[in-house]
Structure formats: C-alpha cells, structure tokens
Amino acid sequence: MARKYEGFMKGVFFLSAIVSIVALILIIVFMFAGGVPFMLEYGLGDFLLGQKWTPSNTPASFGILPMILGSIFVTIGAVVIGVPIGVLTSIFMAEFCPPKLYKWLKPAVNLMAAIPSVVYGFFALQLIVPIMRNFVGGTGMNMLTAMILLGIMILPTVIGLSESALRAVPRSYYNGGVALGSTHERTVMAVLVPAAKSGIISSVILGIGRAIGETMAVVLIAGNQPIMPRGLTFGVRTLTTNIVLEMAYAAGEHREALIATAVVLFAFILIINSIFLYVKNKEAK
C-alpha cells in the first residue's frame, strides 16, 4: 500500500516540476508565434530601426526605435542614479549598521521591494512631476522623472543582492586588511568590495532587468510620446509602456505590432538574464 503511494507521489512531484518548463515553452511559443510573423512581413529592419510609430495613419508605420532607445536611456539613467546609492547602502547594511537598527532596516528593504509599482508611479505623479514642472517647465512628465523613479525602484534589488555578496566574503579578508593597519572604512572599500565584485555586478544586472521591464510606474509619469528621445526634459515612451497604452484598443496589424514589441522586450530580458546566469556561474566557480 505504502509502496504504491511512494511511486504515485513521486510521479505527482515530477509532473509539478515539469509545469515550469511547460509554462516557459508556452510563453515563448505564443509570444513568438504572435509577433515574429509580423516582424518578418513588415521587415525586421523597418520594425527595429524605424523612427516613426504612427499606427493610425494610412499607411501605418510601426517603427519601434524610439521605444527601444527610450527603454535603454531610461534604464541607463536608473542605473546611474540607483546603483551608487544602492551599493553604498548595501555596504552600510553589511558593515556599518548597528544590529539594533539592522533589525528594522532589513525588513524595510523588503518592504521597499514589495510596494506595488502603481503606488510608486502615483507617488511620483504627485510629487516628482510637479517639481519637474516648476523647475524645467513643460508637463513635468519626462525622461528625468522616469529615471529618478526607476532609480529608487531598483534600490531594493541592488541592496539585497549586494549585501549578501558582501556578507559572503570570508572574514579573514577583513581581518587581514585591518591587521595591516588599514582603517575599517578603507578595508571595506579596498578589500571587501573588490572581493564581492561579481555578486555586486549581478545585483546591478538584475536591477537593469527590473528597470527595463517596469511598466505601470513608468506609464504614469514618462509622458509617453512615441517619438525619438530628444533629451532629459522631454517625454519618452518605453517598450513596456507602448504595449500597455495601446493594447486596449489595438486590432489587426497594430495588435501584432504590439505583440512584436513584447517579443523585443522579451529578447532583451533573455539576454540580460543570460548575462546574469553567466556571472553567477562564474562566481560559483
């Protein structure tokens, strides 16, 4: 009796384990089947490098270069703002924070990761956007606003992973540094941080993935004009927001073009993820 259950449950466990693989395959198949035929028909070059997105014109143009560049620029800005603050905060958490305070700050980082994107977006809409409007003029919904918000939003990702990388460095490294007469601060910077380098880099890569995939926060504050990015103080549209803005009413070729946009986004994420796995594996060795 018990024997029979053993075999049966092992089968159940195995089937459950297969679900992830099946789900991933389904996602890849359905996304690519929905988007790739359009890309080929419209012309891959025209689609990826076209500078005009005018789905309601006749004939319509579906060039997504403005959105590709928009996503890349906004992400670079988020990294420039978020990574230094995030890495330094992780150093604070691992090496400078008194245990009593740490007990409160660690859950705070987790909370920061759990606040819904729409809440971040709405916060920025009511605070950063008006400030921008006052200082740089226009509507206040621009690339810089999106960069600042995404910079804040990637902080928990960067802090969490960098902190565990710093904590994984053997304590003897630190002791050696201090024994040579170096101060606590300089030992941390010159010994611990370089030793945790690959962990910190993977935290940055994960942050990049988070920034490029973020949708609902960006759509509220970036302006969303589907034109080539002109500068920090002008509105911008990203790949993610392009999909969410127009999917509600898109039909036919337009709809396929949006699915193709998601395929491009998916490809970006797959590339970023492979780099992440590569760095992680190298670290494990």
Next chain:
Amino acid sequence: MPTETSTLTTQKTRNTKQLSSKLIRLLVYLSAVVTFGSLLFIILFILVRGVPYITPSLFEWNYTTDNVSLLPSLLTTLIVVGLSLLIATPIGVFTGFYLVEYADRGNKIVKAISMATDTLAAVPSIVYGLFGMLFFVTFLGFQYSVISGVLTAVIMVLPLIIRSTEEALLSVGMPLRQASFALGAGKLRTIFTVVLPVAMPGILSGVILASGRIVGETAALMYTLGTSTNLPTDLFSSGRTLALHMYVLSSEGLHVNEANATAVVLVVFVLVINALSTYLSKRLSKGGK
C-alpha cells in the same frame, strides 16, 4: 632633521588616510539616509494624502462613479490571491520536493527546471500579461475573467514559491532524514512528517511573499482579469484587483483623493503581508538553530 621630515610625511599620510576614511563613511551614511529616507517619505506621503479620504462611502457594496467604492476590488483581490495560491502552492512546493528530495543534483532535468525557474522569475509582468491574453483569454477562450487572471498569476509566482521551498528544504539537516529512515519510515512519510514541519515557516514565508506580489500586480492582470468594476460572480466573469483599480483611478485623474485612499489600503495590505513573512522567516532561522 631627517627624522623630522619622516614624521611629517607620516603625519601627512595619516591625515589623508583619515580624510578618505571619513569621506567613505560620509558617503555610505548619506546613501543609507537617501534610501531609507525615500522609503519613509513615500509611505508618509501616501498616508498623509490618503488617510483623510478614507470614508465609509469607499466601502459601499456596489461601485458607482459617485462613491468610487473600493470594496468590490478589495474582495476581488482576495479571491484572485486565494485561488492563485491554491493552485500555485502545491505545484511550487511539489517542485521543491522533487528538486531537493528526489532528483540527483546535476541531473539534466533538474538543470532544465532550474533554468526555466530562473528565466520565469526574470520575465516582466507585462509579458506575462500579454501571454495570458494570447493563451488563456484568446486561445483557450476564457475571455477577460477571474480564471485567466488567476492562471497568469500562478505562472508568475511559481518561481518565487519554488525558490523558497528549495531553500527551506535544503536548510533541513540530513541527520533528521536519516533518523527517520532508520526508524523504518518511507521517503514520502519522512518528507511529510519530518522534513515538511521543519521547513514549513520558510515555505510559508515564500507563499506569503507570493501573495504580496499578486496584490501589487497590475500589468499582468490588466489584459487577463480585465478591469470590470463589478464583483465577479463566477470564474468566467471579469473584475479588477485593488492595484488595477488604483491604476485606472490614477490614470483617469478624476478621482485623485480616492486614488490616494486606495493607495493607503494597498500599502497597509502589503505592510501586513510583509510583516507576516518576516516574522515567519525569523521563526525558521530560530528553529534551524
């Protein structure tokens, strides 16, 4: 004379050394203040803007454009989270069992499952949303409905539950299992009566985190669950979760105060969920010792 210059240079290097140390300390502290300052500020900002507008009319049974009631979306959130966890938890936990207790490490299938889980964890919500729309809504013909939204959410949180189960199971010491085997218990019995109770807090904290992820989700549910303001009557009717409700309110810009009040409810929700998860994972680390 020579001794004097040498003390002078040591003095000088010591000064620059102290200066750079101070500078590092300053930067590290400043960053921490910026990080936690912004979190505190965001939460206070939302509370100050939203709490005054939490009125009884926000909790009326039916949504109208006058009362902008959030109660239907609050209930829909609970339904969607409950159903998603009901499906995702067994699948995720069983996957963890298979990976840790049954399969050999380095096995090809294990590698494939790990890679699939890692990749799924990196997929942006909007891609999940589009996939759900193409597959559940259109291909399987479920329309914008609770079932489409729930199944999309299941795939989305699966990696989270698998990872936390794996970690929790791996933290259970081998001697426990060996003792159970030595007493004549089978593998299945060992898992359910010896390993699972010890790993439970870790698994639960992962499941709770997953519920937090669904509560905050917007992009993946917009084109699967839909945005109907009614409370869904069955699995095949549309609805909106709290986060979706808030997105619609804030993008319309007509009900800013109500959106702020909704944000408060949402943040309180997330706070409670997170506190619960932190509490449970602390219990796990205590139990481990």
